[in-house]
Amino acid sequence: MKNMRKLRIGLAGVMTTPFRGDKEGNFQEDWQALSKLANSLGFELKTIKEGIYNQDQANNAARELQNWGADFILLQNSSFAAGQFIYPFADTKIRLGLWAVTEGKPTSEGGLPLNSFTGLNLYNSLLKTFRTDYNLPVKWFFGRPGQPLFDQRLRVTVQALHAVINLQNSRIGLIGGVASGFDNLIVDPRNLKRKIGAEVIILDFDTLLKEAQAIKDQTAIQTTAEGFIRVNTQFDKRMVPQLEKLSRLEIAYQHAADNFGLDAVAVSCWPRYQSDYGVAVCSLMGQLNSTGLIAACEGDVPSAAGMLALHYMSSGDVVTLMDLVTVDENDDSVLLWHCGPTSPILADNKGTRMQSLWLFDQDQKPPTGLHNDLVLKPGEATVMGFTPDFEQLLVLDGEIDNQKPSYVGSRGWYRNLRVGAEPASVPDVVQTLMNSGYQHHYPLAYGNLMPAAMEMAGWLGIKPIKKQTYTDYLIQ
Known part of the structure; x- marks a missing residue:
């Protein structure tokens, strides 16, 4: 009998400069909170801690998570970001979760802080309609760690993929x-x-x-x-x-x-x-x-x-x-x-x-x-x-x-x-x-x-x- 292996989840956050919400600060808080969830739910976590603002960073992050042996990549739209950033992650053929976060309260400036959900919407549609060679499922996530819609969806994914990866080669x-x-x-x-x-x-x-x-x-x-x-x-x-x-x-x-x-x-x-x-x-x-x-x-x-x-x-x-x-x-x-x-x-x-x-x-x-x-x-x-x-x-x-x-x-x-x-x-x-x-x-x-x-x-x-x-x- 082999010992059960823990699920390996890779995390990265994509961003863009024009949206001026605290995307860097939010992402840091989120990956630290996710580290605590990793202990309670029983998975390993590797985080690309620097925000991804350009194509080279996206390419390097996808390659690093692939080399680490990620079973699942959780890609946070920390804000809206360029559509092409999703492609290197899709090319890994590692199972993907796309994560949008809440916008927070409107500021005195009144501008949309992050436009995160639109970024998730864009990436999901690109994978399902434009990248016709991509035939893997994608799971969406929304909110922040500690919120039921995020935590429960992640808990189910961890349970399911824990079975999937351990059935492999059993x-x-x-x-x-x-x-x-x-x-x-x-x-x-x-x-x-x-x-x-x-x-x-x-x-x-x-x-x-x-x-x-x-x-x-x-x-x-x-x-x-x-x-x-x-x-x-x-x-x-x-x-x-x-x-x-x-x-x-x-x-x-x-x-x-x-x-x-x-x-x-x-x-x-x-x-x-x-x-x-x-x-x-x-x-x-x-x-x-x-x-x-x-x-x-x-x-x-x-x-x-x-x-x-x-x-x-x-x-x-x-x-x-x-x-x-x-x-x-x-x-x-x-x-x-x-x-x-x-x-x-x-x-x-x-x-x-x-x-x-x-x-x-x-x-x-x-x-x-x-x-x-x-x-x-x-x-x-x-x-x-x-x-x-x-x-x-x-x-x-x-x-x-x-x-x-x-x-x-x-x-x-x-x-x-x-x-x-x-x-x-x-x-x-x-x-x-x-x-x-x-x-x-x-x-x-x-x-x-x-x-x-x-x-x-x-x-x-x-x-x-x-x-x-x-x-x-x-x-x-």
Whole structure:
């Protein structure tokens, strides 16, 4: 696993002499305030501290930010400035934000102090209409640091681009292939690389299983087993042999992650673990996610990528993968549930029951485990998943309800739903899922990450799935 890299933002300010507002003083105040935001939002900042008044200065500033390795250039129209100053920044092909500032109070002279917004308007139009070779998105900003319109827009951009840059060159290990019958989860690795910059590493199921079985370090196995039950977990002690097997598998998976530089794994979690090793690996999936190695069930590479993106957007929060198993029109909620692969870190205050997986328990046979029986803690949460061709993105957000009864497994009712920022009833949600053909897995993270997910889609050139309003007749 590689460490998450911070986003690098370059800042420069363009100016012109005829506008006599305090453009130099304002820019200095703004970059100093932005330095404080860099600490709180978690990005690196490099500032061209001298105002840009001529073409040579614009060329040099763009080159300096490019050489530094900027991921995003924030160009402030500290005042109106020459149109051609934008071109060297565009030529870097680094993502751009165009920033206009407030004019301030009129002076006794009465002249327009900065004409900043007009400069932003000019640059944006030049890039979108005149420079037909420039095909990247551009984001606008307005105001001063400390003002909501500026701060919130920057916060969303930092979250989105933090995911974008860390997805680039990430590696997802596919262990054992896609689960039998889930052909809609099969991906073309070229699409994954082209759209988000990640790659798939194929790992052999038998090799990893043999490595797990061959581990002789009992201290490491015991320490790993203790990690499974450390967080508010009730453990069925009859399942000690199964816990040892999961501990061996976790050690083998972590070794593979280190050896192959994996950021995530997509595991074909059935039926071979049950038939070849006599164990269900649901609790293993939860434990891997607890440690920061993103783990998706059933060989689902698109969901592993979605979970990884949510993990990066939330600066390393634990994520999980759910099914949407039923709906309730009476209170406009849907039930998110899975066999039990969710980390105990995401459980409500009743904690986790780590026990045999009822799905595989049979009369006259030893119980098969382990899975995490838990209810998700209440709070805002965001579902975000790539389609297998990585051309579309489902973004669904709402609130987890931990009071309404449900079924054994990892679960929580999900209400107050929105699809792609639009409020959606349960029939709307079902209509959207069915008509879009979206697959049956739902990566989930806590927090309102919908704006960041939507912006990430914009930077990556991926289309968010739009809400479809319910009708009682078929629409093709």
